[in-house]
Every structure is written in C-alpha cells, then in structure tokens.
Amino acid sequence: MRWEEPHHPGPGLQLERHSTPLSPTLQHLLPLQPPLHPPGRSRVLSVPEGEGAHPPDENALAAQPDPAAEPAEGGAGQPAAAPSPPAPDDANDLRGYHFKLLIGSGMTWALILVPAVVIAAVLTAVLHPLIGALALVGLVLAGVVIVFVVADNRAADAFFTLYASQRGLELGGKETLAPMTPLLRKGDDRYAERTLTGRLTPDCAGILALYTYEEEHTDSNGNRDTDYYRYTVGITWVEECQQHVPELYCQRKFGLRALEKFEDVFRRSKQRVKLESEALDDKYEIFAGKEQDAVWLRRLFSPTFIVWLSDEAPPKFAFELVDGNLCCYVNGHKEDAAELDALSAATAAVARRLRAEAGE
Numbered sequence: 308m309r310w311e312e313p314h315h316p317g318p319g320l321q322l323e324r325h326s327t328p329l330s331p332t333l334q335h336l337l338p339l340q341p342p343l344h345p346p347g348r349s350r351v352l353s354v355p356e357g358e359g360a361h362p363p364d365e366n367a368l369a370a371q372p373d374p375a376a377e378p379a380e381g382g383a384g385q386p387a388a389a390p391s392p393p394a395p396d397d398a399n400d401l402r403g404y405h406f407k408l409l410i411g412s413g414m415t416w417a418l419i420l421v422p423a424v425v426i427a428a429v430l431t432a433v434l435h436p437l438i439g440a441l442a443l444v445g446l447v448l449a450g451v452v453i454v455f456v457v458a459d460n461r462a463a464d465a466f467f468t469l470y471a472s473q474r475g476l477e478l479g480g481k482e483t484l485a486p487m488t489p490l491l492r493k494g495d496d497r498y499a500e501r502t503l504t505g506r507l508t509p510d511c512a513g514i515l516a517l518y519t520y521e522e523e524h525t526d527s528n529g530n531r532d533t534d535y536y537r538y539t540v541g542i543t544w545v546e547e548c549q550q551h552v553p554e555l556y557c558q559r560k561f562g563l564r565a566l567e568k569f570e571d572v573f574r575r576s577k578q579r580v581k582l583e584s585e586a587l588d589d590k591y592e593i594f595a596g597k598e599q600d601a602v603w604l605r606r607l608f609s610p611t612f613i614v615w616l617s618d619e620a621p622p623k624f625a626f627e628l629v630d631g632n633l634c635c636y637v638n639g640h641k642e643d644a645a646e647l648d649a650l651s652a653a654t655a656a657v658a659r660r661l662r663a664e665a666g667e
Contacts, residue, residue, distance in 0.1 A: 398642035401462035409454050419450030476505040487632035494520030511655035513543030517640040539641040541654030546631050547665040555628040556594040582608050586617040607664045621649045626657050
C-alpha cells in the first residue's frame with residue numbers, strides 16, 4: 308500500500324460533461340439544529356454594600372451551597388462524576404480522553420489479557436517458555452495498540468458529531484458521491500467516508516465530504532497493490548453560470564512549465580487559459596472548453612478574485628466546474644474545525660463570484 312500525492316488530469320485526459328444535478332438533499336435542507344450544549348447557568352453571587360450597590364438577596368444567599376457541606380453528587384464517600392472533556396477543535400483533541408476511558412476499564416484488560424495468557428501458555432507448553440513470554444508481551448502491546456485505534460475512531464466520531472450539530476449540518480457516514488466532475492469520477496473505486504450536508508455558509512448550500520478514490524495495480528508477479536488518494540471536497544450547485552461557462556478547471560500547478568505546450572497538444576476538448584498574473588500562474592493551471600467565451604472568462608477572473616485565489620484561498624485549494632456543478636477541494640482528509648470552515652468559506656466564495664459575473 309502506498310500513499311500518493313494529489314491527482315492531476317494529465318495531458319491526455321478526456322473530460323466529459325456530466326449534467327447530474329446536485330443531490331436533492333441540498334434542495335430540501337433540514338432546519339438548523341440547536342447547539343449541542345446549551346449555555347450553562349451562572350450562579351448569582353452576592354456583592355458587598357457600597358456606594359451605588361444593592362444589598363444581596365436573601366434567597367440568593369440561602370441558595371448558595373455551604374462549602375463545608377458534603378458534595379451532593381454521588382453521596383457521602385463517593386467520588387463525583389468524571390468531568391466532561393472540553394469542546395474539541397479537531398478530531399485528535401478527544402483521543403487521549405477516550406483512550407484513558409478505555410484503558411482504565413477492567414473489561415478492556417480482560418479482553419487483552421485472557422487471550423494473551425491462553426496463547427502464551429500454549430506456546431510455553433508446546434515450544435519454549437521464552438517464546439511464550441515473548442508472545443505474551445507482544446499480544447499485550449498489540450492489544451494496547453488496538454485500544455488506541457478504537458479511541459482515535461471514537462474521538463473522530465465525537466468531533467464530527469459536535470461539528471455538525473454546532474453548524475446545523477447533517478452528518479452522514481460512508482457513501483458514494485455523484486460523479487459530477489472529473490475528480491469525483493477518478494479511480495477504480497471512490498467514496499466519501501463522512502459527509503456534512505446543509506448550509507456551508509448562510510448563502511451557500513452544499514456538501515462537505517472526506518473523499519477517497521482508489522487505484523489498483525498489478526505488478527509482473529501478479530501482486531495487487533492499491534493506491535489511495537484523499538481529499539476534502541466542498542460541493543455546491545451554481546445553476547446561474549451554466550450557459551456562460553459550461554466547464555472550468557482551476558487546478559494546482561503540476562509538472563514543468565517547459566512541457567505545457569507539449570501537453571496542450573493532447574488536450575482535445577479544452578484549452579489552457581492564461582491570465583496576466585504571475586502569482587496566479589505560479590500556483591494554478593486554468594482550463595476551459597474550446598468554445599468558451601474568452602472575454603467573459605477574463606471578467607470572471609477579476610483582479611480581486613485573482614488576489615483571493617493567490618493569497619487567501621486555503622493551502623492547495625483547487626476547483627472544478629462542470630454544467631453548474633462546483634467541486635472545490637484540498638489535499639487530504641481535514642479533521643480540524645478551522646480547516647473545514649475555511650473550505651466551506653472558499654466554496655461559497657467561488658460560487659458567489661460565479662453567480663455575480665453570471666448576473667452581469
């Protein structure tokens with residue numbers, strides 16, 4: 308198994324338009340959900356009398372607990388409940404919390420030690436005591452690693468559940484995304500591991516997804532190998548721009564600039580778009596259909612939009628537009644609230660720019 312860097316269409320890619328509309332889910336959004344944790348109540352504190360101050364309320368004083376009294380929760384002699392973990396900023400924040408809960412459980416150690424002791428005893432009796440001892444240590448360590456993996460998965464589940472709730476999004480599990488753009492059609496297999504559906508920003512409904520596509524290879528010895536390509540994508544529907552720009556690809560720069568003319572010879576259905584911005588040209592390769600109105604396209608890439616793409620867009624940001632279906636993406640699965648928010652905002656910004664120019 309190998310890890311690979313982001314996809315690039317290559318010089319010979321044949322792009323087909325796909326008119327599959329955006330999922331009906333985006334057209335019938337659920338109302339925004341309330342926050343997962345309502346704001347807590349603050350205790351009323353008395354204040355000393357003084358100039359401009361009011362005397363303390365006797366009922367409020369009576370309601371305050373006596374510091375010397377026994378704690379109410381758990382009763383006398385019983386420990387209070389474990390404090391809840393703080394709200395996470397990313398999927399890793401709760402990993403330690405869940406790991407401590409699991410590793411401190413007697414059931415966890417029973418599941419680890421019982422099989423390990425049985426296997427070690429058998430190996431000791433059949434082979435050698437040293438082999439049995441090594442097996443015991445190895446199995447216990449393997450069990451701890453499994454506990455860590457389970458804790459990591461639970462932390463990610465908790466993070467995305469809270470993230471979706473706080474932003475009024477509907478959380479979904481593993482599913483297939485409609486193959487609306489070239490990226491969403493890549494590979495031998497493709498799927499979203501998590502989806503967040505709803506309003507990415509107040510003016511943009513869409514889907515955030517942790518998207519993966521797989522490519523399988525077989526070497527000369529018949530051994531099969533799978534490469535995994537991971538992205539976080541923001542998908543929305545921009546109907547207004549269909550007639551003005553049927554297809555548009557703003558991709559990260561890839562390969563040598565000296566080979567651009569050679570590569571363009573093999574591009575049959577699209578053409579390279581060159582704009583008067585070295586900063587943009589250093590980061591992106593832009594392609595459009597052969598019949599694209601060049602004047603409209605230059606108006607779309609206004610100086611403000613070019614500066615945003617060059618300096619303010621998320622790292623390694625790119626987008627594809629096919630028949631009104633807009634797919635914005637960045638490399639890797641993002642499990643950080645700030646990075647997810649940034650992609651949501653970037654997807655909405657591109658959609659907003661397309662609508663604005665289409666309405667001119």
